[in-house]
Each structure stands twice: as structure tokens, then as C-alpha cells.
Amino acid sequence: MHERSGSPAVVLLSGGLDSYTAAAIAQADGFALYALTVRYGQLHSCEIEASRRVARALRVVQHLELNVDLAAFGGSALTGDGLVEKNQQPDRGEIPATYVPARNTVLLSLALSWAEALAAYDIVIGVNALDYSGYPDCRQEYLNAFQRLADLGTRAGVEGGCFRLHAPLVRWTKAEIITRGQELGLDYGLTHSCYVPLPGGRACGRCDSCQLRARGFAQAGLVDPVMPSPGKS
Amino acid sequence: MHERSGSPAVVLLSGGLDSYTAAAIAQADGFALYALTVRYGQLHSCEIEASRRVARALRVVQHLELNVDLAAFGGSALTGDGLVEKNQQPDRGEIPATYVPARNTVLLSLALSWAEALAAYDIVIGVNALDYSGYPDCRQEYLNAFQRLADLGTRAGVEGGCFRLHAPLVRWTKAEIITRGQELGLDYGLTHSCYVPLPGGRACGRCDSCQLRARGFAQAGLVDPVMPSPGKS
Numbered sequence: 001m002h003e004r005s006g007s008p009a010v011v012l013l014s015g016g017l018d019s020y021t022a023a024a025i026a027q028a029d030g031f032a033l034y035a036l037t038v039r040y041g042q043l044h045s046c047e048i049e050a051s052r053r054v055a056r057a058l059r060v061v062q063h064l065e066l067n068v069d070l071a072a073f074g075g076s077a078l079t080g081d082g083l084v085e086k087n088q089q090p091d092r093g094e095i096p097a098t099y100v101p102a103r104n105t106v107l108l109s110l111a112l113s114w115a116e117a118l119a120a121y122d123i124v125i126g127v128n129a130l131d132y133s134g135y136p137d138c139r140q141e142y143l144n145a146f147q148r149l150a151d152l153g154t155r156a157g158v159e160g161g162c163f164r165l166h167a168p169l170v171r172w173t174k175a176e177i178i179t180r181g182q183e184l185g186l187d188y189g190l191t192h193s194c195y196v197p198l199p200g201g202r203a204c205g206r207c208d209s210c211q212l213r214a215r216g217f218a219q220a221g222l223v224d225p226v227m228p229s230p231g232k233s
Numbered sequence: 234m235h236e237r238s239g240s241p242a243v244v245l246l247s248g249g250l251d252s253y254t255a256a257a258i259a260q261a262d263g264f265a266l267y268a269l270t271v272r273y274g275q276l277h278s279c280e281i282e283a284s285r286r287v288a289r290a291l292r293v294v295q296h297l298e299l300n301v302d303l304a305a306f307g308g309s310a311l312t313g314d315g316l317v318e319k320n321q322q323p324d325r326g327e328i329p330a331t332y333v334p335a336r337n338t339v340l341l342s343l344a345l346s347w348a349e350a351l352a353a354y355d356i357v358i359g360v361n362a363l364d365y366s367g368y369p370d371c372r373q374e375y376l377n378a379f380q381r382l383a384d385l386g387t388r389a390g391v392e393g394g395c396f397r398l399h400a401p402l403v404r405w406t407k408a409e410i411i412t413r414g415q416e417l418g419l420d421y422g423l424t425h426s427c428y429v430p431l432p433g434g435r436a437c438g439r440c441d442s443c444q445l446r447a448r449g450f451a452q453a454g455l456v457d458p459v460m461p462s463p464g465k466s
């Protein structure tokens with residue numbers, strides 16, 4: 001772990017559990033991590049703060065925070081348009097209100113720009129097609145299309161390089177992700193996943209994201225260090 | 234002209250001659266224009282000011298300026314890494330120092346995000362494969378790959394919509410672009426193309442971009458309103 005001398009890889013780091021685990025897997029595979037956190041208009045600063053804690057814990061080579069105000073476009077509950085519902089049923093197979101238009105395309109294009117400037121060919125993203133079955137930009141077919149675009153649309157690709165888009169979690173359950181993270185010694189107490197945090201940034205325990213996370217920890221037979229104890233809310 | 238009631242289209246507007254012409258063609262085709270100008274770390278504010286003049290002249294429905302600091306990644310003379318050479322030979326078929334890593338992928342992903350939020354399916358970009366033969370992200374094959382990605386990676390695409398990426402200038406010579414712009418009554422005095430402007434924002438007349446433009450006007454049998462008179466420099 002804490003490998004800083006391998007091939008460079010740009011990793012999209014959100015401050016959540018998934019991107020932390022994906023980054024740690026890439027690091028265990030020998031990549032030197034360049035972490036990119038995009039402030040795209042998230043309503044809560046807890047995510048950004050969590051990304052800093054995670055980047056420090058991973059001892060990444062460099063952590064860049066980039067502002068891109070997708071909230072200016074509107075169209076998502078996550079950036080201020082409409083409400084994130086509490087207690088809604090997750091995993092319904094439809095696209096949730098928290099979908100941000102073309103978010104992963106924006107995030108991956110920024111990661112690609114940095115990768116090319118760094119002469120890196122590896123990009124790591126913690127997307128997961130099971131938990132986010134309603135998000136079109138979390139599917140393997142989409143990721144394949146982006147990888148093809150990366151080779152066509154860059155100097156590095158035209159000159160014979162070949163970008164590799166790593167999405168190690170894409171087919172894993174949340175419990176499998178958490179189990180792998182435990183094996184890698186990750187501290188999930190550093191992360192933030194809640195869509196509608198309580199004052200002080202504590203997880204609400206009720207939103208889609210909290211429920212998915214709670215079920216994952218339960219199925220992995222573990223306790224989530226950031227979840228409120230039963231009875232509190 | 235000045236049609237504001239057609240189908241919405243997001244147009245990437247740089248303040249240069251090409252994007253102005255592409256936008257005007259889309260408008261003549263009946264689209265209501267939503268213009269997006271991205272400040273990605275260009276060294277000169279003249280481009281942004283030109284985009285405002287052009288947006289006003291086109292009477293677009295909305296003009297958004299978005300900051301995305303690609304200069305933080307490094308890797309291009311256009312955003313401050315290295316020098317833009319004067320008097321270099323344009324059209325050499327190699328990738329110039331002014332190439333910005335993955336720029337069009339970033340710009341198109343932002344246009345896609347806005348388009349989806351607007352429920353628009355049309356995106357207009359003024360890329361040209363002849364003048365910028367060295368830029369991988371100006372080729373038709375690249376544009377086709379992006380259009381495919383847009384359908385795969387958005388709610389709108391998954392729900393059966395079909396994005397259309399319009400690049401009306403992609404196979405035109407600069408003279409053909411300028412001739413079409415004249416027919417549409419465009420005022421190219423509003424635009425800015427120079428990579429290394431003189432104090433006050435005047436075109437240098439020598440850089441790649443100025444030379445391409447000068448040849449285009451000459452071949453079209455027209456005078457470029459922004460070019461310095463011969464003898465001055």
C-alpha cells in the first residue's frame with residue numbers, strides 16, 4: 001500500500017465509500033494516484049471534506065480540486081433542483097432525482113484531460129452498476145464507449161497510446177466492495193455518502209445512499225462507522 | 234434570422250469566427266440557441282469578450298459562461314504551459330503546442346449536461362477538420378464517438394432520445410466558412426481568433442490562427458475587419 005512510484009493513474013475521488021475503495025484497489029495494483037475531486041455544485045461541503053481525508057489517508061501523489069458549476073445548468077436534486085426524498089425505496093430501476101445530467105461524462109472528460117497532461121493512460125472511477133442501476137452513466141457499455149472516445153480524442157491516443165478506464169467495482173455488490181475495503185485496511189469512517197446530511201455533516205441514515213450503505217455493511221457483517229446508532233435520527 | 238422559438242440547441246461559443254458561423258447556421262436552420270462559453274484557462278480575456286459580442290449579435294435565448302480551470306492540469310501553450318510560436322507554419326499535420334488536452338471532450342460533455350437539463354437534443358460545435366488537421370478531437374470519427382457516448386450516458390438517451398451533434402463546418406475550408414458567414418450577414422469584426430494578441434486585444438497577424446484566418450479572407454475575396462493593415466505589426 002501507499003505506493004507512490006508506480007505508473008500514474010488519475011482517480012476520481014468523491015469522498016464516498018466507492019471511490020475510496022476503487023482508488024485503494026488501483027494503489028494495491030501498483031498505480032501512483034493522482035486524485036481529482038470535482039466540485040460540481042454539490043449542496044454539501046461534507047463530500048469535499050471527506051475527499052480530502054481520503055486523499056490524505058491514501059497518501060496520493062497529488063490531490064486536485066476543480067470547480068465546475070453544473071448547478072448552473074439545473075436539472076438535478078443533487079445540485080439544488082428539487083428535493084432529495086427521504087425514505088424512498090432504493091434500487092427501483094428507474095432514474096432517480098439525484099441523477100446529475102451527464103455527470104460521469106463531465107467527470108471522466110476532466111480526468112482524461114489531466115491524464116493526458118500527466119502522460120498517464122489510466123483512469124480510475126468507482127462507479128457501480130448494481131447500486132446505481134438507474135444511472136445510465138454507470139453501465140459497462142457506457143464505460144467502453146468512453147474509453148473508445150478517449151483514444152480517438154486525444155493526442156496520446158492518436159499517437160498510439162491506449163487509455164484504460166478502470167471501474168473495479170462495476171459489478172460488485174456493496175457488501176463485496178466493503179469486504180474488499182476491509183481487506184485493504186480502509187477506514188470508512190473518513191468517507192461521506194449521505195445525500196441529505198444532518199447539521200454537522202452526520203449521515204441521515206434514511207436517504208437512498210445511506211440505505212444502500214447500511215445494507216452493504218449489514219450484509220458484510222460489519223458496522224458502519226459513520227452511521228447513526230438505531231433510535232437516533 | 235434571430236429565431237428564438239425553434240427547438241433548443243446548445244452551441245459552444247468561443248468568440249472565434251468558426252463557432253459564430255456554426256451558431257448562425259444552426260439558427261438559420263431554425264434552432265433556438267443556448268450559447269455556452271467555457272473559460273478553461275485561456276490566457277487572454279479577449280476571447281470571452283468576443284463571445285459576449287457574438288452572443289448579443291445572435292440574440293441567443295441564453296448565454297452561460299462557465300469556469301473550468303483546465304490550466305490547473307497543465308500541458309498546453311494555450312493555457313500557459315510553453316509559448317505559442319509566432320510565424321510557425323500552419324497546417325503541418327502534426328499536433329501543435331496549442332492543443333489543450335481533451336479540450337473538445339470537456340467542452341462537449343459540458344454542452345451535453347446543459348442540453349440534457351434543458352431537454353434539448355441538439356449540440357452545435359464549430360470544429361473544422363481541415364484547418365485543425367493536427368487536433369484529434371476535431372475529426373468526424375471522434376464526433377461520431379461522442380454522439381454515441383451521449384446516447385449511452387444520459388437519461389434522455391436511455392429513454393429513447395437521440396442526441397445530434399452538429400458540426401456544420403467540419404469539412405469546409407476557411408474561405409467556405411467565411412463566404413457562408415457573409416451570406417448570413419455576420420459581422421466578423423465582433424470575433425477574436427488570435428492566439429497572441431497585442432496590447433488592447435488586437436490580432437497579431439502572425440500566429441497560426443491569424444494566418445489561417447487571413448488566408449481564408451483572401452481566398453474568399455474579402456477583407457478581415459479585425460486584421461492589422463499591412464505594414465503595421
